[in-house]
Amino acid sequence: MRYWGYFAGKLAGAAAVLWGLLKVLNWYWPAEPPFYSYIPPRFGYDLWFTVASLGWFLLVVGVLYLVIWDQRYRCRVCLRKLRMPVETGSWSRMLLLGQPRIEYICPYGHGTLREAELQISGLQNPEWTPHSDDIWEELCASSKETGPES
Ligand SMILES: [Zn+2]
16 A cells, blocks of 8 residues: 555656646746637647647656656565566577566565566566565475475
């Protein structure tokens, strides 16, 4: 829930800044005085207002892309940036060793994000695998499988 709350907060912050920029744009290019209760439109008739509107729209799309891209590579638990990308699989031995993927991990061990490099059938969502809170569990499990030797 914290992960989605952070995402909603980032979207709300970006929307507030972009809404303010739109207000500045409308303040800088005020509407024409009404002509017999008809207000002529600015968009599509005033070249520089239309160009500025296009720039604002491209800024909105870019900021939305950055917000989503940043959120994708964050830990689902602690919200820190995922680090240490490791390439797994092989392009030349795809059937033997698995498809090529990039794995990112949380620096505090909360989980692993596996992202496929090969995306044939459209954009695939990366797979998040949470880790156990007990970091010694895997080590102890491997020693239990070998059995008591002492
Ligand atoms: Zn984490």
